[in-house]
Amino acid sequence: GDSVTQMEGPVTLSEEAFLTINCTYTATGYPSLFWYVQYPGEGLQLLLKATKADDKGSNKGFEATYRKETTSFHLEKGSVQVSDSAVYFCARANAGKSTFGDGTTLTVKP
Amino acid sequence: DVKVTQSSRYLVKRTGEKVFLECVQDMDHENMFWYRQDPGLGLRLIYFSYDVKMKEKGDIPEGYSVSREKKERFSLILESASTNQTSMYLCASSPPIDDTQYFGPGTRLTVL
Numbered sequence: 001g002d003s004v005t006q007m008e009g010p011v012t013l014s015e016e017a018f019l020t021i022n023c024t025y026t027a028t029g030y031p032s033l034f035w036y037v038q039y040p041g042e043g044l045q046l047l048l049k050a051t052k053a054d055d056k057g058s059n060k061g062f063e064a065t066y067r068k069e070t071t072s073f074h075l076e077k078g079s080v081q082v083s084d085s086a087v088y089f090c091a092r093a094n095a096g097k098s099t100f101g102d103g104t105t106l107t108v109k110p
Numbered sequence: 111d112v113k114v115t116q117s118s119r120y121l122v123k124r125t126g127e128k129v130f131l132e133c134v135q136d137m138d139h140e141n142m143f144w145y146r147q148d149p150g151l152g153l154r155l156i157y158f159s160y161d162v163k164m165k166e167k168g169d170i171p172e173g174y175s176v177s178r179e180k181k182e183r184f185s186l187i188l189e190s191a192s193t194n195q196t197s198m199y200l201c202a203s204s205p206p207i208d209d210t211q212y213f214g215p216g217t218r219l220t221v222l
């Protein structure tokens with residue numbers, strides 16, 4: 001079946017460090033790809049998405065590029081802030097149904 | 111902004127009780143979903159619905175049922191709660207031509 005594999009956490013970084021969270025997906029069909037973020041005590045919210053190969057999603061300084069050849073959608077940010085501390089979920093979706101990765105917990109220290 | 115609300119943020123129930131978790135969305139979305147979130151297991155799909163009075167089993171439907179009598183409301187029912195159903199329950203909705211999901215804040219259910 002469809003699956004998403006993302007980098008295991010937790011990840012701890014200092015403020016202003018570079019962030020990469022790896023994500024790979026199964027290539028069945030033509031999925032859209034997403035990154036969601038979950039802040040403590042809240043539900044998930046959309047961070048960014050890409051709907052076709054070579055698309056780049058971006059939001060709040062985060063970026064991810066839909067790479068069909070490597071079936072990857074890695075999340076990057078050039079300079080993280082303490083307020084970026086959260087759990088990040090990679091997801092693929094097709095025909096109305098989504099499959100999520102297990103989540104990666106990011107902690108950013110001042 | 112899309113708003114998805116869930117009836118309770120925290121709920122404590124006894125083993126064997128019947129439990130209702132309510133979810134309401136205000137954006138006229140056709141698709142609605144119930145997930146449970148557990149540490150180390152990510153999000154697992156329990157049930158989903160693409161229309162009123164329609165339901166489909168997800169990956170872990172055992173011990174759960176759902177009801178969708180109105181488009182905006184999707185209820186998750188635990189017929190006889192058990193301790194292994196202690197979890198965070200997340201409701202989500204999405205429009206038909208866009209796979210973006212909009213989540214509620216979650217209900218943390220504890221079954222004693």
